[in-house]
Amino acid sequence: MVKYDLLNFTVRGDHTGNLVALEKGTDFPFDIKRVYYIWGTDKNAIRGRHAHRKLEQVIVCTSGSCDFILDDGHERATVHLDNPAVGLHIKSNIWREFTNFSPDCVVMVLASEHYDESDYIRDYQQFKMEIAK
Numbered sequence: 001m002v003k004y005d006l007l008n009f010t011v012r013g014d015h016t017g018n019l020v021a022l023e024k025g026t027d028f029p030f031d032i033k034r035v036y037y038i039w040g041t042d043k044n045a046i047r048g049r050h051a052h053r054k055l056e057q058v059i060v061c062t063s064g065s066c067d068f069i070l071d072d073g074h075e076r077a078t079v080h081l082d083n084p085a086v087g088l089h090i091k092s093n094i095w096r097e098f099t100n101f102s103p104d105c106v107v108m109v110l111a112s113e114h115y116d117e118s119d120y121i122r123d124y125q126q127f128k129m130e131i132a133k
């Protein structure tokens, strides 16, 4: 089984709408050092195609939907994200691709580290080699 978690955030909602607050220590599995978001992606584009050596991330589809394909080198799992109150928690050494973007899709990512290209494994054979060590 590919290891990942789906975090159900507490929603503070009333008749005017909904709010999710994520606070260090109480609602979140790590200290957030970076936030980025992705939108305006073609439906069939495939993003990702890499793994991280150290980085942990929580991925939230704040609008619309998309599919994350996770691969631990042995098995694959597809996670459909379409709920802003759910976060996909991915730890290190998981190959990820994401696709099937709805036109209104906005993917927000909360990351445990600053951006560091040397943390990326962008070649699948290299990924297989590193996890076999």
Ligand code: T46
Pocket: 034, 036, 038, 047, 048, 049, 057, 059, 096, 109, 115
């Ligand atoms: C991930 C998935 C879910 C930066 O300069 N700073 C940043 O913090 C990030 C994330 C990217 N970049 C630059 C690097 C590339 O020149 O932005 C460009 C696009 O990045 P990339 O091709 O890595 O984007 P995705 O959507 O394939 O992957 C991103 C994250 O990089 C990755 O960590 O897990 O989103």
